[in-house]
Amino acid sequence: MRAFLNYSNNSGGPVTVFPYVNVAPYKSMHDAVCNLSQDKMVPFIIISFHENDHIDQCGPMASSIHKMNTCFQAHAPCTLGILVDRNSRLGMCNGYNSNQFFHVGIFFIGGPDDREALALGIRMSKRPNTRVSLFRFVVMSKKPCKSKIELAREEWEEAERDTMLDEGLIDEFKSMRYVNGNVSWYEILVEDGVEVLDAIHNLEGNYDLVIVGKRHDIGSLNDEEMSNFIENAEILGFFGDMLSSKDFCLGMVPVLVTRCAGVIR
CATH class of the missing domain: 3.40.50.620 (HUPs)
Incomplete structure (x- = not known):
């Protein structure tokens, strides 16, 4: 969240960050995000790839995020971006x-x-x-x-x-x-x-x-x-x-x- 707030403070434009906490099972988490994006008329959603370097690729979290990403692609009401960042600098x-x-x-x-x-x-x-x-x-x-x-x-x-x-x-x-x-x-x-x-x-x-x-x-x-x-x-x-x-x-x-x-x- 500090990275987002830093971007907001130094973007040189009208960028505002609204932190949002979603407490839900992975299998239904996309519903809350998609509903929020519709309410706020969001044009673009970015989600993390399930094999990014901060995720245990062999653990249950990676499997859950993989399924969640599939749900996002099926239900996102706007453009969806999947960010793959395994080993970047x-x-x-x-x-x-x-x-x-x-x-x-x-x-x-x-x-x-x-x-x-x-x-x-x-x-x-x-x-x-x-x-x-x-x-x-x-x-x-x-x-x-x-x-x-x-x-x-x-x-x-x-x-x-x-x-x-x-x-x-x-x-x-x-x-x-x-x-x-x-x-x-x-x-x-x-x-x-x-x-x-x-x-x-x-x-x-x-x-x-x-x-x-x-x-x-x-x-x-x-x-x-x-x-x-x-x-x-x-x-x-x-x-x-x-x-x-x-x-x-x-x-x-x-x-x-x-x-x-x-x-x-």
Whole structure:
């Protein structure tokens, strides 16, 4: 709580902290939090990952938090963020001075969850001494796309609307370059999920935080099919789990996985 109060006192903006104590079983704790978020019209909930370094991974607490996280994803009325922070250096840091940058990396593939991640990055970029890098993956499928005739009218219109929302938010991010020089973006052409993974391995850097959406659909290879190869796909999604593993930056970078409220197709 001291960390939150310190942030409130030094944020330089209208940030107020209201401590809230919830005494409830883990299996129903999400109900109280979700009800409170609805009453206060909260747009964003952040919860801790069950394998973070301060939690006994083999004990009953980790299992309880894992189940609680699943309940949050099923019932959260707003955007949910799961913070994975196993071995990062942020806990040992005494704060950033005026000459240091906080570097945020956003991995964007497309869809509502990634748009939530990018929207958060846009807000972060407005803060002094914060550098935000956007890595956008453009999927060039080898397989021919279905024509408008083959798709139902509703599906086609939804896909078109989704693409327009992606492009609009990316354009907004690019415009931040003219407000401050702390944003950069890169477009990476890939053909499937495997190439996305290879590209991510090549994008390791000195990030203080990485943000990615949970759910994606990359051509014929989607999260559900790829999740058979990893352990925490149910909670973090395929790419969130990969970014938080030791295979990326030795697992030393905290990862925030965002999940938009509602059902994604």
